[in-house]
Amino acid sequence: MPISTTAPAPVTAALLPALPQIRDPRKVAPRDARALSSVFFERLRVLEEGTHEHRYARNTLIETNLSLVHFAARRFRSRGSGEMEEIVQVGTVGLIKAIDRFDLSREVEFTSFAIPYIVGEIKRFFRDSTWAVHVPRRLQELRVTLARTKEDLAGRLDRDPTVPELARHLGLGEDVIIDGLVASNGYTAGSLDATVGGERNSASIVTHGDIEGDVDPAIEKVENLQTLAPLLADLNERDRSIVALRFGQEMTQSEIGLRLGLSQMHVSRLLAHLLDRLRTGMLTQN
Template sequence: MATSTPPVSCGEATTATGLPEIADPGKVAPRDARELSKSFFDRLRVLEEGTPEYQYARNTLIEMNQSLVRFAAGRFRSRGSGEMEDVLQVGTIGLIKAIDRFDLTREVEFASFAVPYIVGEIKRFFRDTSWAVHVPRRLQELRVELAKAKELLATRLDRDPTVKELAELLDLPEDDVVEGLVATNGYTAGSLDMPAGDESHARGSTRTFADVVGEDDPAMEKVENLHALAPLLEQLDERERRIVRMRFGGEMTQSQIGAELGVSQMHVSRLLSRILTRLRDGILVDG
């Protein structure tokens, strides 16, 4: 018995697969997309995967059902419009997974089947990318539990709860609660260009966190000097390098070095002075 073809809003031509030829699937109205999807899914399950006909049916389903992605993504609009393009792309991945796993014989509307896949993919995206500093998944999940517990206890106690109270409510060791609270700081990151404190901002001060947080590491200059010394040491002859190793690597005295080399302590002193002057001059030239 012949089956009727659902109405197509953009033309009645059909492809070699017997499916409607849709010039711009993305412009198909959601109501028409629901009806057309049934025909495309019906053909998709009998077409050979990888063939042009299969790809046409699958790609058309993806484009026709983008309205489901936009609907699901709308739930997350409050997270920030700057990420909406990424959210739509991630939601499309969920849509594709739903298309590949959908079975018409289940007698379930595709929209009802697909939306949980799309939403799940978007939630996974936020869970994995919203943290400014990467922390283990266990601590990411603990952050959510801690937030709920803090809100509950704050309402009940009319004050911020202590670590001990949070631990008792969640039935967790206090160390785990502390670890979770510390990890929460990695959820967002502030700019070093932000004003350094409310009082500073109120006074109109231009001091930022970059001005008051952190300082030069004194060890950095040592690292730079050691890096610059490496090629200069290579320019010394074997005897000079040996003297440097004994004096600064082996921490030998000048007398001990003289005894090792068979020369006087005074001669070792002159040799060291000449070597160090050469190295120092080399660093200053490189700087």
């Protein structure tokens, strides 16, 4: 008896039974959603993208499985109820990605496949958009690595690890570790209106804004002194002595001349030259 070599006809949407019409997919119980999802995924595989049937099957899968998004979002409820709606929206993006990439032939439950996508999308949202200060992506990712490493090493050492220890453990330079630790400070920011101890309805309310330092009027002097220090270090011993006697001990030009064996006129010319040199150096550095 001859053996037929004709390939079986491919399964098309026309050969499959009509999809069930679900009035409100959001009200489908999670247990029923699992069985329905298999039916819709089977049909989605053969439907032509862009057709009405394809859109119906895809949208029904999204709405039927929204309970997975709410389930995954619950672990982030400590972030605050005000953000929960946004978290669900972001998680829904992860659900849609999972639906578009799911393949029944993998023999994996869609629930197990979708949850990592949903959680990953939510975590990416927090990583990228909830930093109080804009921080480069590499430092955002380094912050997570540092947090885990610090916790691990602290358990082994029974103390907080040092920067060199973190650097050796991660195989990174100490300057990179320092950058990561500094960048971690940009993850959260406290409100200046937040109260410091006590209750907000207390008779005397003290906020962080009340105790945070204001602009110090002498801060410019500190900056000038820091700029001046290396310029003074470059002077020879005699010139440094003249500056120290004039501005440190507040001696007159005549007194300085007597101390150094110079005339008052010579001291005056030296001071004028030194001040001009120092002023030019400070302007150049600033």
